[in-house]
Amino acid sequence: MTAEPSDALATRLGYLLKHAQQRLVLAAAPALAKYGIDGRELAVLTVLAADYPLSQQEAGERLGVDRTTMVALLDDLEAKGLVERHRSIEDRRKNIVQLTDAGKRCLDGAGRARDEVEREYLAPLGDKLGQQFIRALQVLAGVRPD
Amino acid sequence: MTAEPSDALATRLGYLLKHAQQRLVLAAAPALAKYGIDGRELAVLTVLAADYPLSQQEAGERLGVDRTTMVALLDDLEAKGLVERHRSIEDRRKNIVQLTDAGKRCLDGAGRARDEVEREYLAPLGDKLGQQFIRALQVLAGVRPD
């Protein structure tokens, strides 16, 4: 799984991004497992906690997740008692998805755990470089207007 | 596919890394398609061009790719005439994998195309930040000793 790196790849952006991401996933998994969820599920809980109630599709768009993928994702979270679906009153085609109390507690604990993992993950860069790295990623991921 | 970002995720490392990577893959795909390969195949050609001849397993380790995955990967590249497998003389269990002339030409062209894509991809960061970003990635991907 962990490759012994080759010089030929050490400067290749695709390789670096992929493996940097894998390392983070690997580091986060055990911490999140304590709360019975994985990274993607935590991301769902995170967006659902935002400001106003979201429909399945809206939540999916924010996550960059297909609508059909959201169905299964929410099925799991609902089975775990972390979220609830209600038909929207204004538009009965939509499912409003909300955190349950258990979901909020899970988000709270797992969110903290994730933050800690991210801190440790970035630690080798030092404070200043770590901040710069995040800003650079925001630009490259398209969430920040250059 | 392209999500409208949510503030709740804009600082989440996992989300940023994943989508930054997706964006690069998306940007590189059309450029590489002209050479009939994708990013992973280009990575294989890249390591095979390195230093001394590699066995399938060695190449796989450098890429962080499972041995069984390498079989299919090389099947494709061999079918395209870009690589050749020879049984090793010193150890006849091993397949030595080498670039064909066509493979070298492909690597040359596609490698250039990839470099150009990476340049454009990083351009919004500017020169200095781009360099820092790569170094940071090398640390986080584990190819550089902090």
Next chain:
DNA sequence: GACTGATCGTCAGTCTAACTGATGATCAGC
């Protein structure tokens, strides 16, 4: 008020990438 086209959640089926476990061939050490 009924009709048309679009949207939302769902489901079935497909596709891809990656892994597990087993196999035959080969090697190294005794």
Next chain:
DNA sequence: GCTGATCATCAGTTAGACTGACGATCAGTC
């Protein structure tokens, strides 16, 4: 010459994400 390990391969499984279709619902038009 045996034994245990290693290499490439293959079959089967798993996980994730997509396509296409469906019923239910909405908005706009006549």
